[in-house]
Amino acid sequence: MTRHYTLMTSLALAFTLGTTSRSAEAAHPTCSQSFAVTNVRVFDGDKVLVKATVLVVDDEIAAVGPNVKIPQGTPTIDGAGATLMPGMLDSHAHAWQRGDLERAAQFGVTTEFDMWSDLGFIQAMTAEQESTGAPDRADVFSAIHPATVTEGYPYNWTPDVIESPTVDSPQGAKKFVKDRIKEGANHLKIMLEDGTLTGPPIPVLSDATIAALTKEARKRGMLSMAHITKQAPAFSAVGNGVDGLVHVFVDELATAQFVKLAVAKGIFVVGTLGAEESFITTDGGAAIIADPDLGPYLTELEKEYLLFPAPPSVLTLENLQIAQDNVLALHDAGVPILAGTDLATHGVSIHRDLELLVDAGLTPTQALVAATSAPADAFGFGDRGRIAPGLRADLVLVDGDPTTDILATRAIRKIWKLGVEVERALP
Numbered sequence: 001m002t003r004h005y006t007l008m009t010s011l012a013l014a015f016t017l018g019t020t021s022r023s024a025e026a027a028h029p030t031c032s033q034s035f036a037v038t039n040v041r042v043f044d045g046d047k048v049l050v051k052a053t054v055l056v057v058d059d060e061i062a063a064v065g066p067n068v069k070i071p072q073g074t075p076t077i078d079g080a081g082a083t084l085m086p087g088m089l090d091s092h093a094h095a096w097q098r099g100d101l102e103r104a105a106q107f108g109v110t111t112e113f114d115m116w117s118d119l120g121f122i123q124a125m126t127a128e129q130e131s132t133g134a135p136d137r138a139d140v141f142s143a144i145h146p147a148t149v150t151e152g153y154p155y156n157w158t159p160d161v162i163e164s165p166t167v168d169s170p171q172g173a174k175k176f177v178k179d180r181i182k183e184g185a186n187h188l189k190i191m192l193e194d195g196t197l198t199g200p201p202i203p204v205l206s207d208a209t210i211a212a213l214t215k216e217a218r219k220r221g222m223l224s225m226a227h228i229t230k231q232a233p234a235f236s237a238v239g240n241g242v243d244g245l246v247h248v249f250v251d252e253l254a255t256a257q258f259v260k261l262a263v264a265k266g267i268f269v270v271g272t273l274g275a276e277e278s279f280i281t282t283d284g285g286a287a288i289i290a291d292p293d294l295g296p297y298l299t300e301l302e303k304e305y306l307l308f309p310a311p312p313s314v315l316t317l318e319n320l321q322i323a324q325d326n327v328l329a330l331h332d333a334g335v336p337i338l339a340g341t342d343l344a345t346h347g348v349s350i351h352r353d354l355e356l357l358v359d360a361g362l363t364p365t366q367a368l369v370a371a372t373s374a375p376a377d378a379f380g381f382g383d384r385g386r387i388a389p390g391l392r393a394d395l396v397l398v399d400g401d402p403t404t405d406i407l408a409t410r411a412i413r414k415i416w417k418l419g420v421e422v423e424r425a426l427p
């Protein structure tokens with residue numbers, strides 16, 4: 001976990017610097033971000049506190065519980081009838097511009113784990129996060145360039161992407177992983193898409209190369225995770241050492257043998273059910289637009305994306321049901337399930353993903369875990385994903401109770417990142 005420690009050290013440094021300016025701010029209480037939410041139901045990332053107070057001092061959660069002492073002069077928000085939950089983590093995103101991360105934050109996603117992006121963009125975002133905390137947008141941690149073979153996915157359909165490093169043999173694994181770490185990648189993404197789910201076959205990484213990549217990543221303290229859409233490559237990925245799968249496969253029901261292997265290897269799985277739905281039908285997108293809590297906040301372009309028909313494929317609603325059944329089978333066996341959008345509609349689509357997780361058979365609380373503490377644990381980020389003293393004040397206040405009705409995550413009253421309120425403008 002060398003890379004994470006490096007990152008955490010920089011964050012710790014940022015907090016230290018924040019503390020220095022905190023004393024300066026004491027002379028200007030109007031600049032202070034300290035506040036308390038009282039009388040509120042709290043979903044702390046693991047469990048529910050029926051009625052509590054959460055005290056935020058500057059960028060951190062300072063106290064949580066039924067008997068929190070609020071310092072005199074601290075502004076309070078009455079949270080009666082509402083639920084305070086951690087800012088959400090999207091475990092499968094692709095951010096290409098700052099606006100994507102701003103939109104994520106405006107719908108309650110304060111961290112994105114990115115699975116393929118542009119090097120210069122990610123480096124600029126990382127530098128900004130480490131210096132200012134970027135309170136008006138989601139944090140992003142990216143794989144940057146995914147591991148794939150020459151003429152393999154995803155570059156087979158993006159010939160215009162100039163920077164497309166590939167790895168064609170186990171001997172190339174060491175350099176490939178080293179280069180990603182040098183670029184500032186947070187995790188290694190391994191593409192295992194042979195194209196046959198939707199069309200003619202394309203070249204794909206060999207088992208030996210997958211094994212060499214995961215071994216090299218682990219040696220350097222980096223998590224590795226695979227894109228798969230079918231069960232056969234999922235077997236190959238997990239058998240060859242990935243820490244997680246960033247989709248659930250849609251081609252067939254998980255066999256008992258696969259579930260057993262997933263449990264034995266201790267992997268996590270990102271459902272991306274909303275993305276899978278969007279490959280089959282635009283009904284999910286239409287439902288988001290029709291939602292009275294989400295629709296009004298959408299831009300025309302986002303509505304267009306949500307209603308954009310998927311390219312013709314062999315996938316049907318039966319495949320979505322298979323994906324949902326697989327999520328439930330893995331979850332019931334104890335495999336951590338993470339929420340992830342994998343869509344251009346940043347932030348808003350996490351709410352549909354949560355709904356589909358509940359539709360798959362998770363309880364609303366288990367779905368919330370998939371977007372909060374489970375991804376924090378899976379990616380090794382102990383500073384977020386929960387509401388506890390000392391953690392980042394990344395918070396979402398919603399009307400109602402999402403731990404019993406998952407649609408309540410959409411009724412957003414306020415969002416904070418690092419204790420700073422995120423503005424939500426109607427377009």
Ligand SMILES: [Zn+2]
Nearest residue numbers: 092094115342
């Ligand atoms: Zn993706």
